[in-house]
Amino acid sequence: MVNHFNEFANLCFEKFGNRVKYWMTFNNPWAHAKVWHTYDTQWRGKQKGLVGISLSGDWGEPVDISDQKDIEAAERYVQFYLGWFATPIFHGDYPQVMKDFILRKSNQQGLGTSRLPTFSPQEKSYIKGTCDFLGIGHFTTRYITQKNNPSVRSSSSYFTDRDLAELVDPRWPDPGSEWLYSVPWGFRRLLNFVKSQYGNPMIYVTENGVSEKMLCTELCDDWRIQYFKDYINEMLKDPLTSHMEMVTEIVVPTVCTLSILLSAIFLMFLLRRRN
Structure with a gap:
């Protein structure tokens, strides 16, 4: 094929x-x-x-950022999702966590080898670096927590291999589809993950969007417009933006406070001179 x-x-x-x-x-x-x-x-x-490739990838955020097991589970979520194909292309082999967990599950099933195929040294060299740009299809985010699936010798799957549970925040905007919640900050974190994991590759966002929340007989796209606006704004953030946010949130109020204080002192000085 x-x-x-x-x-x-x-x-x-x-x-x-x-x-x-x-x-x-x-x-x-x-x-x-x-x-x-x-x-x-x-x-x-x-x-x-x-020549590039387009891969789907939703973001996984730990339920408890102070719990190492949740942190590792969220890492697995992204590695089993995006890393499954991206890591061989950029690094020449499957993510180590995939290899470790699938081997463990395979051993629990009584298999002699891992169900995950093994690349030969020649295949690793052939695959690594075969990407001029990376296409990313991203839609939503999940909270992730550790979940120990029971050992089932007769059956196993991609989902049980990961040993994790996916959750959503009820405060997230209601979806037009039951699986698709608007979580813009997850998009930013996925982009940062790709940058740090794969050497800051050229990225094209090849898929993104949301279904309408209601049936209507005329144009009613406010929900979709807001979704795109929020996600594009997260994509456009950069270190300068973060710096400017810090300037706006910290420096400007501080300068204003000092200006008011100095003005008050100057006014008191003028009043004393008049007296």
Whole structure:
């Protein structure tokens, strides 16, 4: 199947590469590196394009930020979600926490080896670095806590391997879909995670949005407009923004207070001179 997909992609590069300069191999993958190498060796020199991939990733926040087990569970949530495909592409192998937990679950099932496939050294080298940009599809956030799933020898799954429970905050805005809550700050934290984990890659937000909360016969998009506004604002934040927020919240009130104090002292001085 990988070879068939590579042939299809190569035909696309040949026919459209003189006009198309940004390529995504998959929107949520299950084969990628071979096509990147095909473009890199056969087409990049003359077409000057970029090849990336689009991965889905929701953010996981610890329920209790002082509880190490919750912190580790939230890390697993993101690594099993986004890291499953991003970490091999950027670092050459599956996230270590995936390897450890799936091996443990496999041993509990009485299997001799992990259910997670193992990359050979050649495969690791072939996969690593096959991404000119990373597409991110992001919609929502979950609170995450530790959950010890019982050992079941007969069955196991992606969900039980993670050993965690997903929760939502009832204060989050009501969703248009039962799974999709508006949690803008989670988007910012996911972007920071990608930056720190994968060496600050070029990112394109390839999916984001929300379903309407109510049925209406005419345009009623206030909920969606607010969602986009909040998420875009989180995306636009940078160190300068954070600095300016600090200036606004701390420095400006301090200067105003000092100005009022100095004005009062000056006024008292003038009144005493008159007397």
